[in-house]
Amino acid sequence: MQKCDTSILKKKGKSFLVFLRVDADLRWMRAGSVMRKVKSRTWKKQRYFRLQDDCATIWYKSEKAGNAHFSISDVETVREGHQSEVLLSIADEFPPDRCFTLVFRGRRGNLDLVAESAEEAQSWVRGMRKLIENLESMGEQEKLDQWICDWFKKADKNGDGRMNFKEVQDLLKMMNMDMNEHHSGTLEDDEFVLFYKLLTERPEVRRLFQQHSSDGHTLSLWDLEVFLREGQLEQENLREHAAELVLCYEPSDTAKTRQAMTIDGFLMYLGSPEGSVFNPSRKQLYQDMRQPLCHYFICSSHNTYLMENQLRGHSSVEGYIRALSRGCRCVEVDCWDGPNGEPIVYHGYTLTSKILFKDVVSVMGQYAFKASQYPVILSMENHCSVEQQRVLAHHLTCILGDKLLQNALEGRSVSGGLPSPEDLKGKILLKGKKIGGLGASVSAVGEDSPVGDVSEEDERLEMEEENHHDDTLRRKAKELSDCVVYCKSVRFSSFKHARIHSKFYEISSFTEFKLRSFKLRDMHPSTKHIHTLFLCCCWTGADFVHHNSRQLTRIYPSGFRTDSSNFNPQEMWSVGCQIVALNFQTAGVEMDLNDGLFGQNGRCGYVLKPLFMRSAEKQFDPEHPQMLDRSGPLTLTIQVISGQQLPKVNQKEGSIVDPLVRVELHGVPLDQAKLETHHIENNGFNPIWDETLKFTVHVPELALVRFVVEDYDKTSKNDFVGQFTLPFSCIQQGKETYNHAASKQNKTKTENIISLLDICTV
Template identity: 90%
Template sequence: NRPGARRARLTALCLSRPRRLSVCAVLRVDADLRWMRAGSVMRKVKSRTWKKQRYFRLQDDCATIWYKSEKAGNKTSFISISDVETVREGHQSEVLLSIADEFPPDRCFTLVFRGRRGNLDLVAESAEEAQSWVRGIGVYRLHALVLCLNRPAPRWICDWFKKADKNGDGRMNFKEVQDLLKMMNMDMNEHHAMRLFTLADKSESGTLEDDEFVLFYKLLTERPEVRRLFQQHSSDGHTLSLWDLEVFLREGQLEQENLREHAAELVLCYEPSDTAKTRQAMTIDGFLMYLGSPEGSVFNPSRKQLYQDMRQPLCHYFICSSHNTYLMENQLRGHSSVEGYIRALSRGCRCVEVDCWDGPNGEPIVYHGYTLTSKILFKDVVSVMGQYAFKASQYPVILSMENHCSVEQQRVLAHHLTCILGDKLLQNALEGRSVSGGLPSPEDLKGKILLKGKKIGGLGASVSAVGEDSPVGDVSEEDERLEMEEENHHDDTLRRKAKRLSKELSDCVVYCKSVRFSSFKHARIHSKFYEISSFTEFKAKKHMKEAGADFVHHNSRQLTRIYPSGFRTDSSNFNPQEMWSVGCQIVALNFQTAGVEMDLNDGLFGQNGRCGYVLKPLFMRSAEKQFDPEHPQMLDRSGPLTLTIQVISGQQLPKVNQKEGSIVDPLVRVELHGVPLDQAKLETHHIENNGFNPIWDETLKFTVHVPELALVRFVVEDYDKTSKNDFVGQFTLKKIHCALPYIIPSSVVFPV
């Protein structure tokens, strides 16, 4: 019933009981530890010409890697292992690929960090040394995760202690404690701080050390709102029995299934006291850890797994999609890199874009045409596609091609696609499916890459029967500038001439034939199920307002792609929710640009196993239904729903203003994103000078007409009465499937 909880518990048991591991595995981990603790000289690589030696060493805390950087002068730099998202072995970055002829892959590896921090590419002196670091970092990443879930005092408090202990004597006087509180984003009343300090100073020495500091931490992190809740459900006022916990799960969390079994699992997983575990009871420490764990997250854990029907036609799904995937920055002067494809595919993206142009030496290149963006080879993009397309998800990937190449280099494009991708590239309609039978499902297309582009003839047509390199009109779709000039000036000299398409490239297109859109009426009569049209965001909005119901009906039969305006030179994004509200499947966003738009995208596709496909509601898949997002009242419903969210408290919010003495004044804004009638925002009051443990205790209510399309976004901001509030963190999820927890756990609000 709770696979996530079971996995966490099993992982904790494996790490806490190394005797279960094989002798060889234990010895290998010990050897890796010794190698990392002793330190290694490795090359830090930034380009083919920038390769400099650095000394790396694992610190005594086994959570931090120290290294010496020339750029920092005499200062040293640190890497927190918990910040490492993954480790890639071999030549799996653009930088390491560029030096593949110098260093073998078994000596190379890449540290990929969470957020938007750049990768760290390293070359070890030997393959054995590289493997020790790769294995060791992997072990300690997992170990850090288990420590966070199973230790009542997190490791970061020890780091704060070291920072505040200015003289390094292992003790803290009251002045150092006051400095620590400011560093921890808390402006506490001096009298109250002294009271806690005195209570913790059991030795009456005027300083805190060891157990005294742990006691001070516990006093500091006391959460009265949680203790009140705990005592309300505790039969004896000290612990929660399994029966008490079962009542809390049913009445507080509104859970229903296997509650006694679930309660027992929670005690085993989160209770730090062995005595309480033996009694099958949970203390306040275990209760706090449970509420702040993934189990206490607002996101329904059952929705993290693959749970939707994956045998519907492709057009019945929202598909996680990227625009200008090769770009790492803006689309005027930004850097193009295969890393953009690696990151997008690793996030579950199932539709990526490639802009192809004629390159030197007969090799097509990829970049944003007519700009100063850097260029990469098309064959390198295809190689990365072959490596990463199905690591995050086995469901099909659509390669949306913008083809600006000559016929000669189009043949090269086709050659690279077929030779590098091999069987992964879909080159023929699936056996047993009629040409007029409709689109196949994600399940039918598992492990396949589909090319989206122009095609000569129809799905069942033989290209060989058509003239060599036949003209097909505009080979490329996204030429918004010329489109606007045509509309504004009506100058025939500006009209694009029909370009020629090579039959080899045409043969690579099967179920995603790009066609120019005329009208919904024309499409209803003439369009084929395997045809796909692309719209700029502005044209899509125009169609939405003029014929929303027709747009929804069109998208129940065919795929539609929406892409950002070419005038977004900063690579900003439009609101994808508007496009999803009319059933558009491929809503392409600039993944490299953070903001509310990508938050919504991550929120929608964070469910269903992060497979990149989310099934549309039934009323958007049925040709008989007439849904118009502008008039959701027309749905056969009993009436709108009321969504009630209680925002009680937060803990350990990060600083956003690094000026000395700056303290966060946090507020929480809850946003509802959906059809136009459901768009709403409500926020709490702000808390003065407390980012450490603010308590809001406010209830916010929303009216929801179409919950199937609703996204809920939690935002924490640092209030400023004279200027715009500073962003602290956010969490977005696809509609509420279950009751909210009593508090916003730390797993909900992420610093960026």
């Protein structure tokens, strides 16, 4: 049977692949290495690892495990030395220069490896980093070519580099495309090239291109200027911007000479960060970082040490590494007395595994400021005896050194308010109980008042303290108390009490449910029964917004969430709560919203709250946003055009997704809304919806827009395919941005259009 070579797929990026194949490190990797795969101190197995000729896949083999592989694109980063819990456990057996860790994207476990020599380890570390850098620098067309090439290799069953028609048919099913059964025969050379072009054709982009092209073949500078003004809603320096786009994205030198853009250049521009729905300027650090800490939303983690659920899950320092690497700026540590005088960290009264407190502190010292230089808050839940509290303080001060903030900043009055993230760059702040106030002198061992940070597992201890059943439980080590400066944990009594008595450096913590009970207690007795049902679903109010304009508040999941699920953080942000702690190990809409909010401002972990939530004079009530002094709500118009290369969610043979797009608006209660498109049958490769969805947005500063792709199923719940979430304020004009247009009429609405060409690629 006549077959056709697939080399047509390798034209893009070919010169770089040639470089990779002659590189010394890549040659070593392609030759292969026998290395130890390490899962624990007792599980160390030899495996043969080799880089495939495509320079995009690592293949490995063992007699028992058989053949396996993973894609370079799945690897997020490479760590050298003993930078994982597993490799630390065998540090006495293997030197750090022979050890390295591959960290995968998502929730896949790390791969810990030990090479036979330091030279071999370094070749793999350098080679992996070069491959990762190459993938990250690829253009959209190169990524598409590579993606198709990867699938071709999976479909080429006999590995001869050629494909017959049956293999092509199987390939399309694997790529989420259907193919008519009546077609038969073989693919000759010319047919195969045509087939490849059909796969990469974007008819919806071509229609858009031809709508703006004067000659039907290229976009002149004038054509591109019109598109930028009418399609992208840009206004300034359009001619200069059009010329820059041609120079940057047009692959044809001939077209560049004519100052024109071809369809290929147009597609590269639309797929670039500049054409993204997320405004590139908002991905940079763009906010004022000199406001008090309480004026920011702070990316925060709950039970950071847990990798799984809070009943039987595995505790690991990896939880801290992953959270800090994602820009998290507040992590939690639950400390208990451990053997040999060393405090341990685990979820008390459960079957979760235990790790050493000193290992957690060591990881904090290494990773706290790799993703962001702004301060990290270490939220401590302390269950230790006085003796081991001193050990806690010793590890904090000795391991962290100058990184640990132990004194109020010079030149700042104890009544002057919280310092800013800029003031506290490179500092770790301990949040916990403190004897006395800021700068107070206390005895060697003090008795704290019955005021403290309360959690479900700590309530029994608090009750015993209050009833004086065991005075030793009230004893606090001065050494640990002195480590607490600007985050003194106190029990919240009421908003009225806080307005009169609270200090700026005090912070209260609430479970998601207890906050509702405190809100009820602040209400007039005659109105409590009226609002009880309402508060079960929405407990926000102006009092809490005002409280959070002056002080920090931490919210964390209820202890009843034994599966480590999360609550919706949006309702907490809507009343100005800064530290909304979530279980980072649990995927879902809640973490999608968290990642969406903190994806802006350089992913530094701090997002400045809107002015109306920072000012003590403003009385913003998220339940009544119409009270804000503004012209009226906005209308957000979203045009969902198409998707590309959606992943399969059902691995059954022949299964193809039927994708639909749901757009969700998350914000204040009036801004909660969902709309979705129709579903496309049997096409996850290049579905086209071309539908328009409209939303009304009352408080855009607090709104998040979430795009979800699902596999439609008429008999059961739809399967999740992928999602993308971003702040409303980070949407570009024409593609993303919102605009408060000046209007003479109070109810005039501003319409904005998002054209999604690649809505979701997972």
